[in-house]
Every structure is written in C-alpha cells, then in structure tokens.
Amino acid sequence: xxxxxxxxxxxxxxxxxxxxxxxxxxxxxxxxxxxxxxxxxxxxxxxxxxxxxxxxxxxxxxxxxxxxxxxxxxxxxxxxxxxxxxxxxxxxxxxxxxxxxxxxxxxxxxxxxxxxxxxxxxxxxxxxxxxxxxxxxxxxxxxxxxxxxxxxxxxxxxxxxxxxxxxxxxxxxxxxxxxxxxxxxxxxxxxxxxxxxxxxxxxxxxxxxxxxxxxxxxxxxxxxxxxxxxxxxxxxxxxxxxxxxxxxxxxxxxxxxxxxxxxxxxxxxxxxxxxxxxxxxxxxxxxxxxxxxxxxxxxxxxxxxxxxxxxxxxxxxxxxxxxxxxxxxxxxxxxxxxxxxxxxxxxxxxxxxxxxxxxxxxxxxxxxxxxxxxxxxxxxxxxxxxxxxxxxxxxxxxxxxxxxxxxxxxxxxxxxxxxxxxxxxxxxxxxxxxxxxxxxxxxxxxxxxxxxxxxxxxxxxxxxxxxxxxxxxxxxxxxxxxxxxxxxxxxxxxxxxxxxxxxxxxxxxxxxxxxxxxxxxxxxxxxxxxxxxxxxxxxxxxxxxxxxxxxxxxxxxxxxxxxxxxxxxxxxxxxxxxxxxxxxxxxxxxxxxxxxxxxxxxxxxxxxxxxxxxxxxxxxxxxxxxxxxxxxxxxxxxxxxxxxxxxxxxxxxxxxxxxxxxxxxxxxxxxxxxxxxxxxxxxxxxxxxxxxxxxxxxx
Ligand SMILES: [Zn+2]
Numbered sequence: 016x017x018x019x020x021x022x023x024x025x026x027x028x029x030x031x032x033x034x035x036x037x038x039x040x041x042x043x044x045x046x047x048x049x050x051x052x053x054x055x056x057x058x059x060x061x062x063x064x065x066x067x068x069x070x071x072x073x074x075x076x077x078x079x080x081x082x083x084x085x086x087x088x089x090x091x092x093x094x095x096x097x098x099x100x101x102x103x104x105x106x107x108x109x110x111x112x113x114x115x116x117x118x119x120x121x122x123x124x125x126x127x128x129x130x131x132x133x134x135x136x137x138x139x140x141x142x143x144x145x146x147x148x149x150x151x152x153x154x155x156x157x158x159x160x161x162x163x164x165x166x167x168x169x170x171x172x173x174x175x176x177x178x179x180x181x182x183x184x185x186x187x188x189x190x191x192x193x194x195x196x197x198x199x200x201x202x203x204x205x206x207x208x209x210x211x212x213x214x215x216x217x218x219x220x221x222x223x224x225x226x227x228x229x230x231x232x233x234x235x236x237x238x239x240x241x242x243x244x245x246x247x248x249x250x251x252x253x254x255x256x257x258x259x260x261x262x263x264x265x266x267x268x269x270x271x272x273x274x275x276x277x278x279x280x281x282x283x284x285x286x287x288x289x290x291x292x293x294x295x296x297x298x299x300x301x302x303x304x305x306x307x308x309x310x311x312x313x314x315x316x317x318x319x320x321x322x323x324x325x326x327x328x329x330x331x332x333x334x335x336x337x338x339x340x341x342x343x344x345x346x347x348x349x350x351x352x353x354x355x356x357x358x359x360x361x362x363x364x365x366x367x368x369x370x371x372x373x374x375x376x377x378x379x380x381x382x383x384x385x386x387x388x389x390x391x392x393x394x395x396x397x398x399x400x401x402x403x404x405x406x407x408x409x410x411x412x413x414x415x416x417x418x419x420x421x422x423x424x425x426x427x428x429x430x431x432x433x434x435x436x437x438x439x440x441x442x443x444x445x446x447x448x449x450x451x452x453x454x455x456x457x458x459x460x461x462x463x464x465x466x467x468x469x470x471x472x473x474x475x476x477x478x479x480x481x482x483x484x485x486x487x488x489x490x491x492x493x494x495x496x497x498x499x500x501x502x503x504x505x506x507x508x509x510x511x512x513x514x515x516x517x518x519x520x521x522x523x524x525x526x527x528x529x530x531x532x533x534x535x536x537x538x539x540x541x542x543x544x545x546x547x548x549x550x551x552x553x554x555x556x557x558x559x560x561x562x563x564x565x566x567x568x569x570x571x572x573x574x575x576x577x578x579x580x581x582x583x584x585x586x587x588x589x590x591x592x593x594x595x596x597x598x599x600x601x602x603x604x605x606x607x608x609x610x611x612x613x614x615x616x617x618x619x620x621x622x623x624x625x626x627x628x629x630x631x632x633x634x635x636x637x638x639x640x641x642x643x644x645x646x647x648x649x650x651x652x653x654x655x656x657x658x659x660x661x662x663x664x665x666x667x668x669x670x671x672x673x674x675x676x677x678x679x680x681x682x683x684x685x686x687x688x689x690x691x692x693x694x695x696x697x698x699x700x701x702x703x704x705x706x707x708x709x710x711x712x713x714x
Pocket of ligand 1: 495496499524527
C-alpha cells in the first residue's frame with residue numbers, strides 16, 4: 016500500500032471492547048489477518064499491566080495485587096475468546112496456521128506470569144496474612160484460588176525447574192494443537208465414498224440426499240459421501256442394510272489418525288503422554304492424572320479408579336446380554352446356511368435398532384418427524400427454561416454472524432435482560448466434531464458484564480428446503496449443551512475467575528446433564544414433539560414406547576463410555592518412567608482395555624486413542640471420567656426434582672439460586688450440599704444405568 020502521509024493507523028477491531036449490546040463480538044468487522052497483530056497487542060498490554068502490579072512500590076494489598084490481576088489482560092482474553100471459538104467452530108488454513116504459531120507463545124506468556132517471583136511473593140504475603148485482611152467470602156476464596164493456581168503452575172520451583180517447565184508447556188501447546196488439527200483433517204479425509212444408491216439401502220431419503228450433496232461438494236457428482244462424526248460409532252451404521260458398507264464405515268472411523276500418514280497421531284500421543292508425565296513429576300506428582308485430579312472434586316486417582324471399577328463389570332455384563340439378544344436375531348434371520356455371522360462392532364447399531372423395533376415396536380424413523388430442530392429449540396429447550404427459570408428469548412437477527420447458519424438470541428429473565436445465546440447447530444468441514452458450549456463474554460460484577468455464550472452441535476445439514484429432523488440423541492444433546500449455557504447465563508458472581516462454568520472439570524458436566532431430564536419430561540415433550548408436516552402432537556402410544564425403551568442399549572452406552580474413560584486414565588496415570596517405555600501406542604491401548612476388563616470387541620471405546628480429543632487436545636485429559644462422576648449428582652438431582660413435583664418455577668429458582676448462579680465462587684461440593692440438603696448418593700445412578708444386578712466375579 017502506498018504511504019499516504021499522516022493517516023492514523025486503523026484500530027484493530029479485535030483489541031477494542033465491542034460497542035454492540037452485551038459487547039457481542041463484531042464478527043463482521045475483523046479479518047483473519049487481524050488476529051496475529053491483536054494477539055501481539057494483547058500480550059504486550061497484558062505483560063505491561065502485570066509488570067506494574069509486580070513492581071508496585073506500595074505494599075501488596077488485595078486490591079493492588081489480586082483484583083488488579085483479575086482486571087489485567089482483558090484485550091488478550093477478548094482476542095483469545097474469539098479466536099479459539101472460531102478455530103473450533105469455523106476454522107480455515109489461515110486460522111490453523113495462526114493457532115499453531117500462537118499456542119506455544121501463549122503458553123510461554125502465561126508461564127512468564129505464573130512463574131514471576133515478584134508477583135508470587137506479593138500473592139504469598141497476602142495469603143499468609145489473610146486473617147488480617149477482612150475479606151468477604153468470595154474475595155477470600157479468590158485469594159486462595161490465586162495462591163493454589165500459582166503453586167500448581169510451578170511458582171515454587173527453582174529457576175532451573177521453571178525453565179524446564181516452560182519448555183514442557185510449550186511442547187505440549189504445539190503437540191495438542193497438532194493432535195486436534197490431525198483429527199479434523201483425518202475426519203474429513205476419511206469420509207466414505209459410495210458408488211451406488213443401492214448400497215445405501217436403509218438410509219432415509221434425507222440422509223441419502225445429504226450424502227449426494229456432500230459427494231458433489233467434493234467433486235464426486237453422482238456418488239455419495241458418508242461424512243464422519245467424531246465418535247467411533249457412526250449414525251449411518253444404524254440404518255445401512257449393507258453389512259460390507261457398515262464395515263467400511265467402521266474401519267474408516269477407527270483408523271482415523273492411525274494410518275501412518277502425515278496426520279498420524281500415534282507419535283503425537285506418545286510425546287504428549289511423556290511430556291505430561293515429566294511435567295507432573297517436576298511439579299511433585301506421580302502422574303499427570305494425580306496432578307489433574309488433585310484440583311477436582313474427585314481429588315485422587317484412587318477415588319476415580321474405585322468408581323470405574325465398580326461400574327465396569329456390570330456394564331460389560333449388560334453389553335454381553337444385549338449382544339446375546341442380537342445374536343439370536345441374526346441367527347434366526349439368517350440361519351446357519353444363509354450366512355449367519357458373529358455380531359461385530361459394525362453390526363451393533365443396526366441390530367440394536369432391530370431388537371428395539373421388535374421389543375418395543377419403536378424405531379428412530381417413527382420419532383424423527385416429531386423432532387424438528389426449531390421446535391425442539393424453541394418449544395422444548397427454551398420452553399423448559401421458561402417454566403423452570405422464567406427465561407424468554409428474542410432472536411436478534413441484527414447481530415453479526417461468523418457463519419450464515421448461526422442464530423443469536425437475547426435472553427431475558429422475567430423480562431429483564433440477562434445475556435446473549437448463540438446457537439450454531441450444523442456440522443461442517445470447518446468445525447470440529449462433537450458438541451460444546453463456549454463463552455465469549457463471562458459475567459462478572461467486577462466489569463459489569465453479562466454473559467454471551469454459544470452452543471455448538473454437529474447436526475447434519477439437510478439439503479435446501481428439507482426440514483431438519485433430529486434423532487433422540489441430538490435432542491438430548493441440545494438440552495445438555497443448553498444446561499452449560501444456563502450455567503454461564505445465570506452466573507451471578509463478583510470475579511471473572513469464578514464466572515459460570517469456571518468450576519472443576521468433574522463438576523462442569525453436572526448442570527448440563529441435569530438439564531437433559533427435561534427432554535423427555537411429559538409436559539415439555541408434549542410442547543415440542545409435534546409432527547413437522549401436520550403439527551399433530553406425538554401420539555401417546557409413541558411417547559410411552561420411548562419411555563419404556565429408555566434403558567435399552569445402556570450396556571453398550573455405558574461400556575463404550577467407560578472404555579474411553581479407562582483409556583484416558585491408563586494413559587495419564589503413567590509415571591514418567593513408564594511413559595518413556597511406550598513404543599507401541601496401539602499395543603498399549605489394547606493392553607489397557609484388557610487390563611480394565613472392557614476389551615469386548617463388539618463394543619469399542621467411544622473414542623480410540625488417535626482421535627480422542629477430550630484426552631489429548633481438549634481440556635479433559637485425565638478428566639473424561641467427569642461425565643459419569645457428575646452423573647452421580649445428576650441422577651440424585653433428577654430424584655430431587657421429581658420429589659418436589661418436577662417442572663415448577665419454585666424448583667428451578669431454588670436450583671438456580673443455590674447452585675447454577677454461583678459458578679466457582681463456592682467449593683463445588685458445598686454448593687451441592689447447599690442445594691440438596693445432603694451429600695449425593697450413588698443409588699439413583701446405578702438404577703438409571705441398569706447397573707444394580709450383581710455380577711459373577713471372574714476368576
Ligand atoms: Zn457437556
């Protein structure tokens with residue numbers, strides 16, 4: 016560009032607080048190229064703010080040190096929130112490249128703060144004299160959390176160890192970014208191309224049309240492309256009659272990032288596991304899991320192992336019983352002469368569906384027409400939130416979008432503005448798999464901010480003009496993610512560190528799973544489950560069939576989940592010495608599943624190692640157990656709501672006041688006791704997972 020004299024440098028739109036309502040991001044004002052300069056500005060600004068705190072000649076006070084740190088780094092926090100949400104929800108090569116560059120630099124930036132001796136000395140002085148500070152409860156907890164966070168981040172290490180720690184963190188930032196980018200690339204590249212319509216026999220018209228369009232978009236007009244979800248199991252396996260194609264899809268799924276090409280994650284995993292174990296050792300822990308769990312509600316690997324040991328045998332026993340039912344069906348249908356075969360992993364979904372049809376006279380095809388996306392959202396998810404908490408929603412089409420498919424809603428509680436909810440439902444190549452919630456703006460009294468949160472799902476987008484009809488799983492996921500969203504929206508805390516979902520990882524999946532119960536609550540179901548063509552409510556007989564089939568296939572669901580959980584623990588409970596000896600990632604996986612008693616071939620882990628993002632790139636390393644750990648609270652909470660009469664405003668208000676609005680401002684289990692009036696009990700979980708039957712001990 017020619018230099019025109021004295022033109023003021025344009026302000027990078029990412030570095031300013033958005034003037035839009037609730038400081039909603041100005042998605043239409045920045046370009047990909049703005050991120051790197053914005054990160055530079057944010058880090059420079061943040062570092063200067065921290066230096067002022069560390070070098071303050073005044074004696075440390077709660078305000079000039081702890082609160083000042085809470086206030087620092089705002090620009091960087093804002094840029095990061097937008098950037099990392101986009102790399103998850105709508106990435107491209109430019110953003111991927113920036114992410115690979117910036118992740119290790121951010122890691123170093125954070126280490127420089129966490130390991131700053133002058134800063135830590137001020138925090139420690141305050142903490143040691145905390146009894147004299149006269150702090151309110153939330154402020155006292157903030158001081159305590161800062162102290163714990165500094166220590167856990169290595170503030171007490173020697174200079175040489177600090178240097179080593181910083182190197183480990185940078186390596187991990189690079190490795191985990193690479194892991195995630197490999198998973199996305201491999202999931203896209205492993206989509207299964209099918210030549211003929213005949214092979215798709217069993218798939219509904221909508222799915223066939225979507226497969227035809229996906230193929231066309233990749234230059235294979237006239238063929239069909241089955242795209243992959245991030246889990247091991249793939250939705251098409253439920254419907255496809257062609258066994259060979261089911262097998263192809265299954266193999267494509269489990270071989271992701273395990274194919275010996277550039278995007279193979281085996282060496283990446285081996286390095287991640289080793290560096291994490293070494294880092295834990297440096298910090299004084301026997302393993303990465305021990306380090307992670309110390310700061311959770313579970314506290315120790317022993318506590319987690321105990322729960323998993325209790326659940327795995329009955330879950331696998333249930334799965335074996337379910338398999339026996341399916342095998343009977345296969346044998347009856349095929350007969351020994353007509354090619355009867357032994358049930359394999361790629362047959363499970365298909366025959367489970369067949370048994371379900373037979374036993375409960377129920378199949379997904381009957382249900383789907385009643386689960387139209389917009390009705391589920393507005394008359395289901397939003398409706399339940401209205402009945403329980405007084406929420407209402409107004410769509411804000413005026414707010415900018417980062418992708419045409421997203422929708423934004425202003426949220427009101429009893430008519431009073433509460434925040435913004437962004438809804439991003441569809442699968443696309445630029446989006447990572449799975450479903451998640453994220454926050455763009457965290458609520459806090461300190462800044463006077465209300466929440467701007469988003470839910471992301473991976474619902475296959477039908478061809479233009481077709482209705483978006485959901486499976487029961489997708490409906491459940493929508494309620495789940497909105498539970499996270501409400502945890503963010505209802506947050507009513509003073510400090511950003513405690514806002515919304517900033518709670519221990521094994522507690523964060525509790526409010527989300529607790530919200531799932533409303534998906535099948537009769538009054539809610541009646542309100543949203545209406546036929547997309549006729550508007551007729553779901554027939555009562557169908558509702559009853561769904562209810563009675565609720566525990567169906569739980570053996571499979573629990574086993575595939577536990578297998579992944581045990582795998583996550585096995586990798587992360589290794590000492591540095593043990594991790595250094597791992598040369599064969601696949602063999603370790605096989606062995607770990609066998610040792611845990613979940614090596615049952617028809618039920619593979621929900622994620623295998625090479626595409627297990629929760630464990631190797633998301634924030635759930637040694638933490639995938641969190642779902643079942645918090646499900647103990649969930650099942651106990653379901654009982655509470657039922658005892659109190661269910662979907663009632665007074666119940667919602669109690670739950671919101673005592674738990675949802677508190678974020679991390681109070682110890683998680685204290686919150687639970689405050690809400691429930693006692694400690695949680697495990698009985699309701701065993702009951703709903705069908706795990707109460709005794710299991711014969713194998714010798
Ligand atoms: Zn969740």
